[in-house]
Amino acid sequence: MAIKQPRRTEEHQVQSKDGPGRSLRIAVVLLVAASGAVESVSFLGLxxxxxxxxxxxxxxxxxxxxxxxxxxxxxxxxxxxxxxLGALIGAWCTRGSATATTHWPRRILGILAAEAVLLAAGALVWGLTGGTPGVRTRDLMQFGAGLAMGAQSAAMVAAGQAAAPTTYLTGTLATYIVKGIHSGRQGIWVPLRFAGLVAGAAASATLLKGARAWAALPPVVLMVCAIAIARVPLGSRPHGSAHRS
Structure with missing residues (x-):
């Protein structure tokens, strides 16, 4: 008598014995840095x-x-x-896409590429106005910055275990502290995300002070680098061989 196999409850989930490779982890750190730079322009410049x-x-x-x-x-x-709206669009564009722990699907990369284009358009407008846009332009840029961050958040949620939060890290900090106390082990990638956030914010804040017209450029550069690194062939690690943060 044949044994009946259990049905899959996650039809779109791609199972893998490997965890995210170094390329994806670096890409996440760069995305966090990009969000930090956007926050500097949004809070200090808008x-x-x-x-x-x-x-x-x-x-x-x-x-x-x-x-x-x-x-x-x-x-x-x-x-x-x-x-x-950005989160809604991102969720709609990535619905039904397969997830994996070793790479970001094309839809995820597409959302990030669209975000990079949006940020590039904002950086161009910012530069052309010398970093001092008028009220209406400033309102439009504020909306656009939120749109970009919402889309990025949705993309990282859709990426599942191959990604991590990149636009808000309060929960990440709490989880890092609690898991560290419980397990006695801490990974390096979470602190690197915090460092990336600080570095990205500092980069745009410094430019706002000394070269204001260029302050919106760091997020674009960081986004492009993150996408490029995420597309590099990944060196995945065996599941369970290292503590995942």
Whole structure:
């Protein structure tokens, strides 16, 4: 009598004995750095709201509303709306795509490429205005920054275990601390993401101070590098051979 095989509950999940290779991990660090650079331009150069940290924007929205500051409310709403729309578009474009732990599917890379183009357009507008866009242009750029970060967040969620959060790291920090206490082991890649966030933010902040017209360029460069590295043939590691962070 033949033994009945259990049905697969995850039809689109590609199982692999390998974990993400070094290329993908480096790409994630670069994406985090890019988001940090975007946050610098968004908060310091636009209207003092974040492009990818929606929890903080909700708090800023409440504070602006409480103080009766219309400009602050508008900026927060633009960022929130852009992020939500970007996440929605990203989710729609990646629905039904297979996931794997060793590579990013074409749809994921396509979303990231579209984000890079959007950021490049923003950097061009920023540069042409000398880093001092008018009110309407600034509002459009605020919306676009949120759109880009929302799309990136959706792409990383769709990538599953082959990726990690790149636009918000509060949960990552908490998980890193808790798992470190429980297991006594800590990986290097989570601290590298934190370092990338700081470095990306510092790069654009420095340019805002000394060469303002170029401040929106670092996110574009970092995005392009992340996509290029993610496409490099991956050196995957055996499952369980190293602690994954």
């Amino acid at each position: 209207d003092q709201v974040f492009a990818g940290v929606m929890t903080s924007n909700l708090a800023l929205l409440g504070m602006a509303a409480g103080r009766g500051e219309g400009a602050g409310v508008t900026a927060a709403v633009l960022a929130l709306t852009g992020f939500g």
